[in-house]
Amino acid sequence: MPYAHPNDPEQLRTWLLGAARKDAQAFQALYLATSPRLFGFALRILPRHELAEEALQDAFVAIWHAAGRYEASGAAPMSWMTTVVRDKAFDILRRLDARPDVDVAQFEADILNGLEDKALDPALAARTSGEARTLAFCLATLEKTQRQAIALAYFHDISHAEVARQLALPIGTTRTWIRRGLATLKTCLAREAA
Structure with missing residues (x-):
């Protein structure tokens, strides 16, 4: 044609x-x-x-x-x-x-509070706290939708289908945003660790 x-x-x-x-x-x-x-x-x-x-x-x-x-x-x-x-x-x-917005500052505080364990030795606690801050920093570099999808899927243990439903997105779009977001996180975390 x-x-x-x-x-x-x-x-x-x-x-x-x-x-x-x-x-x-x-x-x-x-x-x-x-x-x-x-x-x-x-x-x-x-x-x-x-x-x-x-x-x-x-x-x-x-x-x-x-x-x-x-x-x-x-x-x-x-x-x-x-x-x-x-x-x-x-x-x-x-x-x-x-869509609900994810408060990155609150998210970072939640990670840090969750990692505070009185049984940890001070050196391990300091390193873990630094890793949590790096993770929160890298999460903040993501687009809002990617950050929301990853937070729901991995920090709230929700299936990709449920994440798609909560964010009112098609499942394929949700999976793509999570996959791309994780790749971006991996690159950021490697850069920050160097």
Whole structure:
């Protein structure tokens, strides 16, 4: 299929009709032709690149499922798809506003208090306290969502599925943020230990 005219409304309508019939090639052509522009639109609404990616992915899933309800007599195809992306981006913004924030200073204090054990010898207690401060410092370098996900998963012993539910995120996004956050933590802890 040629992708030479991604802004041609007739071509976009044809691909949308194909997607309505669950034609994967038509949907792929639609995605390749429109995703860069729709991603740019999502970036204007959302504060971070990965959130715009999430909005775009959610939008294309919705477009795949709703393509049969698209009415050519209504909005132009690009306008209709832009509306879907906008709605998904606003959903993400609402979810971000509803999330609880993790207080890093309180988190650091909790770690330090939990590590204080009267049975520890002073040298071990001092080293452990320093390690806790380094961990808290490295956690503070993470993005808020990564920090929240890691804190819930590893310090509160909550499953990734439950973390996703509590943060109102897709499970795949949650796992990715935890994995990337742990990699960042590992690098930071190694740097601070050197």
